[in-house]
Amino acid sequence: MRPRDIEFARDELKSGDQGLRLRWLGTAGFAIEYQGWVLLIDPYLTRASLGRCLLSSIEPDLPTIRRYVAGADGIVCGHSHFDHVLDVPAIARFTGARVFGSTSAVTLCRAAGIAADRLHDVQAMGDQSEVRLELGPFELRFVPSEHSPLLGGQVPYPGDITDCHQVPARMGDYRCGAVFNVAVTVAGRTIYHTGSANLRDDVSPSIRDIDLLLLCVAGWTATPRLVERLLSKVSPEAVLLSHWDNFFSPIERGARLMPAIKLPQLVDELTRQSADLRVGTLPLLGELVL
Ligand SMILES: [Zn+2]
Structure with missing residues (x-):
C-alpha cells in the first residue's frame, strides 16, 4: 500500500464549515x-539533505520557510530534535509568534x-x-510523553539542549529534551498531536474524545503495543498519519515514504483496534477542513 492510497477524501471528515483548516507541512509539522x-506544530520546512546533516551544522532555509509559512501566532514544539525545532527560532523571528515547548526548546x-x-517553558x-494554556482561540494541553526508542532500542540524541553558543548547530546538538503530546481544542474540535510514536502510561490527557489524532509513524515499531496503549488514552474519530516521509528530501519533491517504516502494518493495527476508525494521509502541504 502506498500512502496515496489512503489519502483522506475532502468530505471524509465531518466538516464543521467554520473555517478550521489543518495543513501538513511534512515530518510532524502542521499548521492549524x-x-x-x-x-504551528513542529514546523520543519528546511529538510536538509542527509549529507548536510551528517557533515556540517544545519541552517534554516529561510527562502523555503517563507514560501510556505506566511505568518504564525504560536509555535508548539513537541520535542527538540532538529526535525522538529530547527526552523522554530527563524519562524518566531519573522512572524513574532510565541513559542511553547520544553526547557531545551526555549533555550x-x-x-x-x-x-x-x-x-513559554511548559516543562x-x-x-x-499536563499543562493547559490558551492562545487566541486555541486551548493547548501539553501532555508529558516519551520519545520512541527508534535507534536500536535507544532514543536518538537524548538529554537536553543546555548550551547554544553556536547556533546553527549540528544535527546531534539538537538533543531530544522533554517530550510532549499536545491536544489543541479550537472551534469545538480537538486535534491530538504526537510528535514521536510513544506515550507515557502514567499520564492521561484530561480530554479523551478527540476529533483527529495526528499520529507520528516514525519509530512506531520500536514502541511496544503503541496503538493499543495510545487508544486506551484517547478515542479519536479519525487518524491522520504523519512523520512517515523522508525528511532529507526537499519539500518540492513531495512526500516520499521513509524506508522500512511499515506504514500499511500500522494502518492494519489501527483498524484492528478500532474497526470503524478512519485512517488517512495527506499529500505534502495538503489540507483538511475540519
Ligand atoms: Zn525525534
Whole structure:
C-alpha cells in the first residue's frame, strides 16, 4: 500500500464549515488556521539533505520557510530534535509568534535571540503533569510523553539542549529534551498531536474524545503495543498519519515514504483496534477542513 492510497477524501471528515483548516507541512509539522489565527506544530520546512546533516551544522532555509509559512501566532514544539525545532527560532523571528515547548526548546530560541517574553517553558510549568494554556482561540494541553526508542532500542540524541553558543548547530546538538503530546481544542474540535510514536502510561490527557489524532509513524515499531496503549488514552474519530516521509528530501519533491517504516502494518493495527476508525494521509502541504 502506498500512502496515496489512503489519502483522506475532502468530505471524509465531518466538516464543521467554520473555517478550521489543518495543513501538513511534512515530518510532524502542521499548521492549524482558524479565523485568521495560525498555530504551528513542529514546523520543519528546511529538510536538509542527509549529507548536510551528517557533515556540517544545519541552517534554516529561510527562502523555503517563507514560501510556505506566511505568518504564525504560536509555535508548539513537541520535542527538540532538529526535525522538529530547527526552523522554530527563524519562524518566531519573522512572524513574532510565541513559542511553547520544553526547557531545551526555549533555550535554543533564547540563544537565537528570541525575546524571553515570547518563550513559554511548559516543562517548567508542568512538573511532569499536563499543562493547559490558551492562545487566541486555541486551548493547548501539553501532555508529558516519551520519545520512541527508534535507534536500536535507544532514543536518538537524548538529554537536553543546555548550551547554544553556536547556533546553527549540528544535527546531534539538537538533543531530544522533554517530550510532549499536545491536544489543541479550537472551534469545538480537538486535534491530538504526537510528535514521536510513544506515550507515557502514567499520564492521561484530561480530554479523551478527540476529533483527529495526528499520529507520528516514525519509530512506531520500536514502541511496544503503541496503538493499543495510545487508544486506551484517547478515542479519536479519525487518524491522520504523519512523520512517515523522508525528511532529507526537499519539500518540492513531495512526500516520499521513509524506508522500512511499515506504514500499511500500522494502518492494519489501527483498524484492528478500532474497526470503524478512519485512517488517512495527506499529500505534502495538503489540507483538511475540519
Ligand atoms: Zn525525534
